[in-house]
Amino acid sequence: MLNAREPKVVNGPEILNKYVGESEANIRKLFAEAEDEQKRLGANSGLHIIIFDELDAICKQRGTGASSTGVHDTVVNQLLSKIDGVEQLNNILVIGMTNRPDLIDDALMRPGRFEVKMEISLPDEKGRVQILTIHTNKMRGFNLLATDVDIKELAAETKNYSGAELEGLVRAAQSTAMNRHIKATSTVEVDMERAEKLKVTRADFLGSLNNDIKPMFGTNTEDYSSYIMNGIIKWGDPVTHVLGRRELLVQQTKNSDRTPLVAVLVEGPPHSGKTALAAKIAEDSQFPFIKMCSPDKMIGHSEISKCQAIKKIFEDAYKSQLSCVVVDDIERLLDYVPIGPRFSNLVLQALLVLLKKAPPKGRKLLIIGTTSRKDVLQEMEMLDAFSTTIHIPNISTGEQLVDALELLGSFSDKERASIAQQLKGKRVWIGIKKLLVLIEMSLQMEPDYRVTKFVTLLRDEGALNEGDQIRI
Incomplete structure (x- = not known):
């Protein structure tokens, strides 16, 4: 685009050498041609472009290396002197690429050095349409793309997918289509008659989307689907209200533009289904x-x-325009135990900061926390970090x-009527998760003994007190 000569593309680790001084010499060699032309031609010199890939490999923060040789420090010093030293070059453009900008030495990021920062973020839906169109052009040109493939539909389904x-x-869909034409024999054979009619269909793309390719920064259904495998049971007004x-x-x-960060705490007794409701939201x-x-x-x-893992989840969330983070079982994350009591103040302070930190401009974040010990979070002054409590x-x-x-439909109408009769006028206190366990235990009995076993389990778990209340 700049009509310059072909750029020098350098992989960061290639600069490093085991011999003393060789790494710095490699940096000087990159700039030698531009220096020579600058001396000979001055302002008439052509533009030289140097591209550093994986810049973080050679430009780590100085003074942080565990090695006693200090090789990384001297490489950074040499690069700084060449880019913005006494004999500054006006005929050179240096481009650095990295996915870890936090590791790069601060001195390199000042004006006159790597002063222009460009973030290549995840593509939006329009960008995904363009990327998919580019990668399916050859298939379309050779008439291998089925008519039922809708690029716009695939772009809508691939939220948070990167270009790679x-x-x-697209490659996985091609492989899926090709596998249909391989004969399952002792040797690999291709069914040529069917191969001539090869088409990559919508089913191939959707199959690869669901099974093969998962986004690094995105929604993994398996991540939260296990928490709601039994569905949400709307047993009363409290659940409907939530x-x-x-x-x-x-x-x-x-x-809302005024509240880009919404933090909600879902609290209640153990086994009440807080995590399932949070995952459902x-x-x-x-x-x-x-x-x-x-x-x-x-x-x-x-x-x-643990702090670093929690921080990474939030940093990944900031990269998406709309994000939801479920912080489950907060007291367990904090290592809280009532004996002592003891908890991790380091994790507590990290969570307090992250729960209150607003996402970058143009990003929205919903945080859902769950806990069974609201009183403990109150003592830790953590409740103030949440916008509202459910x-x-x-x-x-x-x-x-x-x-x-x-x-749930586990008992017949007659069995439910018998259970209702035995519990009539009584108050119970049982979480929905515990109830599911007791039901499954009762169903292992013979049909004539299921109701008796279920009511017995209720009594054994909590015992009947003077107030006629079964507490579980």
């Missing part, structure tokens, strides 16, 4: 980026590595329990 992932999707607020929260995050939001920040992914992590109660009456049984 879209290219991978699901009603769901739409308001999502719309506020999408449409996230799923129904249809945001391009949805991530679960849960303790089960951080087993064995030190405090520092309470999820347990099933508290026999009528609500029977309604839940009817929705």
Whole structure:
């Protein structure tokens, strides 16, 4: 585009050499041709372009290397002197590329050096249409693309896909189509008759989209689908009320320019289905980026590595225009135990900062936290970090329990009537997750003993007190 000579493209690690002084000499060689032409021709010198790929490999922060040789420091010093030293060159354009700008030495980012910063962000839907069109041009030219393939539909389905992932999707669809024409024999054979009619269809693209290619920065359905595998059981008004607020929260995050950050705390007793409701809100939001920040992914992590993992989830969320992060079981993330008591202050302070930090301009973020210990978060002064709190109660009456049984469909009408009769006038206190476990245990019995076993389990788990209340 600049009508200059062919640029020198240098991979960062290629600069480094095991011999002392050789790495710096390699930097000087890159600029030698431009220096010589500048001395000979002055202002008439042509433009020289040097492109550093993986710039972070050679330009790490000085003074942070664990090695005693200090090679990285001297390489950075040499590059600084060449770009913006005493004998400054006016006939050279230096371009650096990296996906880790946080690692690069601050001195390189000042004016006169790498002063123009351009972020190549994830493509929007219009950009994805263009990228998919480019990668399917050859197929279209050779009449290998089926008529049912809609590029705009694929672009809408590939939220948060990068250009490389879209290219991978096209390749995967091609492979899927070609596999249909390979004969399953002892040797690899191609069915030539069918191969001549080869077409890459919509089903090939959708199959690769669902099974093969997943975005690095995006929504992984498997990430949260396991939390709602039993669905949401609307056993009473409390659940209906929560699901009603769901739409308001999502719309506020999408449409409000004054509140780009919405943080919601879902709290309630154990086994009340808080995580399932949080995952359901996230799923129904249809945001391009949805991530679960849960303790089960951080087993064995030190405090520092746990902070870094949580920080990375939020940093990834900032790259998408609309993001949802579910911070599940906060007290477990904080390593809280009532004996002591003890918790990780390092993780607490990191969460407090991230929960209050507004996303970059033009980005919207919905945070959903879940906890069973609201009182503990109150003592830690963490409740103030959330915009609003949603309470999820347990099933508290026999009528609500029977309604839940009817929705689940596990017992027959006669069995439910018998259970309702035995629980009539009684108050119960049981979480929906615990109820599912007791139901499955009861269903293992013979049909004549299911009801008796179920009611017995209710009593054994909580015992009947003077107030005729079964508490579980």
